[in-house]
Amino acid sequence: MKKHIQMQLNGQSVEFLCETSGTLLHALRDSLQMTGTKEGCGSGDCGACSVMMNDTLVCSCLVLAVECSHADIRTVEGLAAGDALHPLQQAFLDNAALQCGICTPGLLVAAKALLDKNPDPTETEVRYWIAGNLCRCTGYDKIVRAILDAAQRLRGNASVNELQP
Amino acid sequence: MEYCAPETLAEVCAALSNADGPVRVLAGGTDLLARFASGMPRPSMLVDIKKLAPARVIRQLPDGSFEIGAACPGIHIRADKLLGKYWPGLSEAMDLIGSVQIQGRATLGGNLCNASPAADAVPALIAARAHCRIVSVAGQREVPVEEVIISPGRTCLRQDEFIVSFILPARASRSADAYLRMTPRTEMDIAIAGVAVNLTLDDSGVITDSHVALGAVGPVPVFAVAASRILLGSSLDEEVLQRFRRQVSVMCRPISDKRSTAEYRTDVTAVLAARAARIAYDRAAADIAS
Amino acid sequence: MTKKSAAIGNEAPGMAPTIIGTRPVRPDGIDKVTGRARFGADVNLPGSLVGAVFRSPHAHARILNIDISKAQALPGVKAIITAEDLPVISEDMALINNQPPDFRDLSANVLARGKVLYEGHAIAAIAAIDEQTAHQALLLIDVEYAVLQHVVDLHQAMEPDAPLLHEHLITKGITPAPKKPSNIASRYEQVHGDVEAGFAGADIVISEEFTTQPVHQAYIEPHACMAQVAADGQTDIWCSSQGQFMVRAYCARLLDMPLSKIRVIPLEIGGGFGGKTTVYLEPLAVLLARKSGKPVRMQMNRSEVFKATGPTSGTFISLKIGARKDGTLVAAQGILCYQAGAFPGSPVRLGCMTAFAPYNIPNVKLIGYDVVVNRPKSAAYRAPGAPMASFAAECLIDMLAQKLEMDPVALRLLNAADDGTQTAYGVTFKHIGYRQTLEAARQHPHYSAPLGPNQGRGVASGFWFNIGGPSSAAININEDGTAVVTTGNPDIGGSRAAMAMMAAETLGIPYDRVQVLIGNTNAVSYSDLTGGSRVTFAVGMAVTQAAQAVIEDMKRRAALLWSVEPAEVEWLTGNAVLVAEQKQLSLADIAGQAARTGGPIAAQANINAQGAGPGFATHICDVEVDPETGHVKVLRYTAVQDVGKAIHPSYVEGQMQGGVAQGIGWALNEAYLYDENGRMLNPGFLDYRVPVASDLPMIDTVLVEVPNPRHPFGVKGVGEVPIIPPLGAVANAVARATGVRLFDLPMSPPSVHKAIKKAARRRR
Ligand SMILES: Cc1cc2nc3c(=O)[nH]c(=O)nc-3n(C[C@H](O)[C@H](O)[C@H](O)COP(=O)(O)OP(=O)(O)OC[C@H]3O[C@@H](n4cnc5c(N)ncnc54)[C@H](O)[C@@H]3O)c2cc1C
Ligand code: FES
Numbered sequence A: 001m002k003k004h005i006q007m008q009l010n011g012q013s014v015e016f017l018c019e020t021s022g023t024l025l026h027a028l029r030d031s032l033q034m035t036g037t038k039e040g041c042g043s044g045d046c047g048a049c050s051v052m053m054n055d056t057l058v059c060s061c062l063v064l065a066v067e068c069s070h071a072d073i074r075t076v077e078g079l080a081a082g083d084a085l086h087p088l089q090q091a092f093l094d095n096a097a098l099q100c101g102i103c104t105p106g107l108l109v110a111a112k113a114l115l116d117k118n119p120d121p122t123e124t125e126v127r128y129w130i131a132g133n134l135c136r137c138t139g140y141d142k143i144v145r146a147i148l149d150a151a152q153r154l155r156g157n158a159s160v161n162e163l164q165p
Numbered sequence B: 001m002e003y004c005a006p007e008t009l010a011e012v013c014a015a016l017s018n019a020d021g022p023v024r025v026l027a028g029g030t031d032l033l034a035r036f037a038s039g040m041p042r043p044s045m046l047v048d049i050k051k052l053a054p055a056r057v058i059r060q061l062p063d064g065s066f067e068i069g070a071a072c073p074g075i076h077i078r079a080d081k082l083l084g085k086y087w088p089g090l091s092e093a094m095d096l097i098g099s100v101q102i103q104g105r106a107t108l109g110g111n112l113c114n115a116s117p118a119a120d121a122v123p124a125l126i127a128a129r130a131h132c133r134i135v136s137v138a139g140q141r142e143v144p145v146e147e148v149i150i151s152p153g154r155t156c157l158r159q160d161e162f163i164v165s166f167i168l169p170a171r172a173s174r175s176a177d178a179y180l181r182m183t184p185r186t187e188m189d190i191a192i193a194g195v196a197v198n199l200t201l202d203d204s205g206v207i208t209d210s211h212v213a214l215g216a217v218g219p220v221p222v223f224a225v226a227a228s229r230i231l232l233g234s235s236l237d238e239e240v241l242q243r244f245r246r247q248v249s250v251m252c253r254p255i256s257d258k259r260s261t262a263e264y265r266t267d268v269t270a271v272l273a274a275r276a277a278r279i280a281y282d283r284a285a286a287d288i289a290s
Numbered sequence C: 001m002t003k004k005s006a007a008i009g010n011e012a013p014g015m016a017p018t019i020i021g022t023r024p025v026r027p028d029g030i031d032k033v034t035g036r037a038r039f040g041a042d043v044n045l046p047g048s049l050v051g052a053v054f055r056s057p058h059a060h061a062r063i064l065n066i067d068i069s070k071a072q073a074l075p076g077v078k079a080i081i082t083a084e085d086l087p088v089i090s091e092d093m094a095l096i097n098n099q100p101p102d103f104r105d106l107s108a109n110v111l112a113r114g115k116v117l118y119e120g121h122a123i124a125a126i127a128a129i130d131e132q133t134a135h136q137a138l139l140l141i142d143v144e145y146a147v148l149q150h151v152v153d154l155h156q157a158m159e160p161d162a163p164l165l166h167e168h169l170i171t172k173g174i175t176p177a178p179k180k181p182s183n184i185a186s187r188y189e190q191v192h193g194d195v196e197a198g199f200a201g202a203d204i205v206i207s208e209e210f211t212t213q214p215v216h217q218a219y220i221e222p223h224a225c226m227a228q229v230a231a232d233g234q235t236d237i238w239c240s241s242q243g244q245f246m247v248r249a250y251c252a253r254l255l256d257m258p259l260s261k262i263r264v265i266p267l268e269i270g271g272g273f274g275g276k277t278t279v280y281l282e283p284l285a286v287l288l289a290r291k292s293g294k295p296v297r298m299q300m301n302r303s304e305v306f307k308a309t310g311p312t313s314g315t316f317i318s319l320k321i322g323a324r325k326d327g328t329l330v331a332a333q334g335i336l337c338y339q340a341g342a343f344p345g346s347p348v349r350l351g352c353m354t355a356f357a358p359y360n361i362p363n364v365k366l367i368g369y370d371v372v373v374n375r376p377k378s379a380a381y382r383a384p385g386a387p388m389a390s391f392a393a394e395c396l397i398d399m400l401a402q403k404l405e406m407d408p409v410a411l412r413l414l415n416a417a418d419d420g421t422q423t424a425y426g427v428t429f430k431h432i433g434y435r436q437t438l439e440a441a442r443q444h445p446h447y448s449a450p451l452g453p454n455q456g457r458g459v460a461s462g463f464w465f466n467i468g469g470p471s472s473a474a475i476n477i478n479e480d481g482t483a484v485v486t487t488g489n490p491d492i493g494g495s496r497a498a499m500a501m502m503a504a505e506t507l508g509i510p511y512d513r514v515q516v517l518i519g520n521t522n523a524v525s526y527s528d529l530t531g532g533s534r535v536t537f538a539v540g541m542a543v544t545q546a547a548q549a550v551i552e553d554m555k556r557r558a559a560l561l562w563s564v565e566p567a568e569v570e571w572l573t574g575n576a577v578l579v580a581e582q583k584q585l586s587l588a589d590i591a592g593q594a595a596r597t598g599g600p601i602a603a604q605a606n607i608n609a610q611g612a613g614p615g616f617a618t619h620i621c622d623v624e625v626d627p628e629t630g631h632v633k634v635l636r637y638t639a640v641q642d643v644g645k646a647i648h649p650s651y652v653e654g655q656m657q658g659g660v661a662q663g664i665g666w667a668l669n670e671a672y673l674y675d676e677n678g679r680m681l682n683p684g685f686l687d688y689r690v691p692v693a694s695d696l697p698m699i700d701t702v703l704v705e706v707p708n709p710r711h712p713f714g715v716k717g718v719g720e721v722p723i724i725p726p727l728g729a730v731a732n733a734v735a736r737a738t739g740v741r742l743f744d745l746p747m748s749p750p751s752v753h754k755a756i757k758k759a760a761r762r763r764r
């Protein structure tokens, strides 16, 4: 029998039905049509499905939907405030930190979790933090720069790019 | 498959014993769900223990020992400064598991009960001389961690039992642990070899107590008693380290598999053992200075 | 952290570009950072079914019987298909224009006919009301097999008594044709000069044998598609691929349908790297949709991606080079054996052509063998065939430098191909920038930075042809003077930005007044795949020509409005100008009055782009090797490349950095592993180890710009070259850090450790 689940999704209350074996990832993508969260492996290895669950960064493919009863879930779709992009989103665009873009939603959610915790990370800290988010296109260089750039913007300083001629 | 998330010990025990088909404990789910996804048959009942308060605590008891809830996720273990001060090796071993995302979910109990020879936290628990508190409707028992895994994928727990928490003994002064592992990648990888060393020194820097455990070099994690004895009475000088390395090699019974050759596992375990011993020793010695 | 890359080279003379060479935000950027962009698995039509594939557990077996009755009977199962449902393709329909793929093979690859040739080979497909039902139904399919001896090893497959994958496979390229079938699908020979004479004149000869393992493109997005078939047979396919026209053509041929019955709607593609230049699920989804009368959605899981879609070839390469004492290369010779996977068609020919292309060597003879094995059919992977051959060649060049105690860049400079050099494969180079990449590498601070203990620095170069080909673009001018560019090529790495920039630059309007669409197969004319580093070059050329046609039309219309001859009107930075009368009309002015001058404004360019400029790169890599564990850490990396002209430098750098990361993965840890039954041991990202962020340093890029005169902005392709040098660069760095050279990839910790240990024993 399907289970009825109510949870907070990006600040809104949502309800859906799921099988006990269904993952949060599938609930988001199939039941709630929130396809911003991506599936790259279904086994915790790629990070494309990263979401925040009760303020903790998790792989939504490794969370059962039934575990999310009354949980607070945040996905890439909740990052921008209306049409104002989050500084991380803007930094990803400005630094060309995406090529195909399939890893981008997961990376943005992961990066936000980092900057919420550590507003001034080093390059190494960024690299280790996002090690669970595979990107096959960029070689990570521009992603790391974008995260450091966004951190700087969020700390209230000018963007790294604006400082350069 | 049914799912429940009981909030008291009694309810968890009841759920485990009353199930009429195969039942499984769900902690972080990072092993279980990955295995469901790859086609492992699902049990008829999943008992989620993350809502169980006693399985979520980390606390130092009055006698100096630590209790760590079996369902505490890695991020909580890593964030516990006091635990990290007394048990840096265990804290780091747990932190090595998976990614930040995995850390948000993965637990000590799951790492042990998954019963993989390569589990990172298990050697650290063994070297720490940790016990686990196993509970069921029939009551409670305490079992040393090294006795839990009986073969790859199998533990000594009955289906109606589960681990509620781990007890780490009180720390003597001038003692510390360390854990090192070998993986091809820097992160997101399963250990080819792992070594935990836990040492206690006297005030002249002589090792008075020593425990060593090895991961990924046998069907179950190896509690390397003979190797640890070599360190006793020494100050970790070069000659002792060489003998220690040799003994560690002798105690490895690895297999060759997709992750490594047996020969490499043996060689690198000896290297890591010496390095981990050095780190543990220096940490314990720093305690002397302080 | 390193600085933004420096641009070296000369600007094209004439007008100074204002948009080309800048770094605007890509047109599809917002959609991709907000989760709105729709990738292959993101479309879902109401009432759609879920498709799933039944795959072979055996590496090699005859299919005796397929019993679908139990699966069929499961409630919720709406259709099941097997190879029986695919039309049989006759020999004369096997090829289109005599070009691969062979559609008989492709048909047998998408659904096995009579025999399975690798673990994961598709045998049947099911459509059911939901995923759970589909997977339950898979378990109810009953296939009887006669398991055959399998062969996954290249050497074993070439043995005369090896198990045969195809009983009628006679090696092509040998005269007289062999009488007996074998697993060697073809032999290719490339001869340039006289190698015997060449080696006779050599003072030093070095020869070695190399092996590389199959590696997967490992795009993060698994293959996914959705198909819908209307009652009249009109078929729609939504999918992520490297070419909607490829999907249409392949499905039409495989399903014996007229092209006109199929419309392919391209979705965003989550990485391809060559791996999405063929079809796997699409024809199955169409058949299932047709049979069930419902839309069908299909998506592979990661294990299916590894087991059933193309990695690139594993190889065995035996090479020999000869040089004079001063370092001048005089001859090169070798044998290259490439695994094709289950069906013929490895890129061995391209390996032979590219191996020594950076060098001016008068005598070269290379022989290539294309060998079938019980592994998934290999697919294109970035610079197909080149990285492995180049790995072998660049290691030999480095060994020569070590022997001669010469600087490895100086040795390459001494032998570098230049304009006018005739390559071993026939072409004479023009407008190439190889020497410039070497000079830039030598001058880069990285090249002279000090190294610590256990550290080493490796250098390697690489070459890729780059291609053009049939390409289309349409530009519509809106009433407000904004422009919409439509092309037929999926955007994998920012090509929309490049197209918009070239259109804006040509039209003389701001970048943000240009939109770019990727058209479905009914909305835009034919274009070849996104691949081979052709899009910015070839499609860019079409866009530029379409923009020029718009300008001509604009001038004509302005002339009409001014009642003058079109020849009197000039086009200057987005305005029609009548110099004599000091009048001017902007594009928006003319667009607003389009009705008065003949109606809507649009232009189209359909071309077969020629004159792609070859790409060269030189990379520098520093590693540190832990002598006790064999672990290799990449400390610093610099990629220097002749890019022709960087339209959007960030995306050019991105291509270089991404290629380098893939090459490092190939060099250090990626490999397909099999058990004794021919089953893949590591079909997941935990054990198939692509580099993670903490494995890599920043990847410094230097863009050398030697423009390609055949392209309006000087573009050469940039996407393929960067994956070629890293294999050699890392290997050469490891050799110099440890004093021990490895000839086999990957250089994983166990193999590096073993090599160090063996060398130490030998020294004792
Ligand atoms: C991407 C990825 C990377 C990983 N990397 C590592 C790594 O580097 N090192 C490593 O060691 N592991 C790694 N793992 C494996 C896994 O994350 C760890 O073993 C983790 O500690 C398991 O904990 P869990 O709470 O998620 O276990 P679960 O999946 O919840 O449970 C695992 C097993 O233990 C049983 N169980 C759990 N808790 C209890 C309990 N309290 N009492 C009785 N039985 C219990 C469950 O029934 C199940 O059989 C990785 C996994 C993934 C997906
Ligand atoms: S889809 Fe969840 S980690 Fe890959």
Ligand code: FES
Pocket: A097, A098, A099, A100, A101, A102, A103, A104, A134, A135, A136, A137, A138, C220, C270, C271
């Ligand atoms: S941009 Fe393609 S995977 Fe990251």
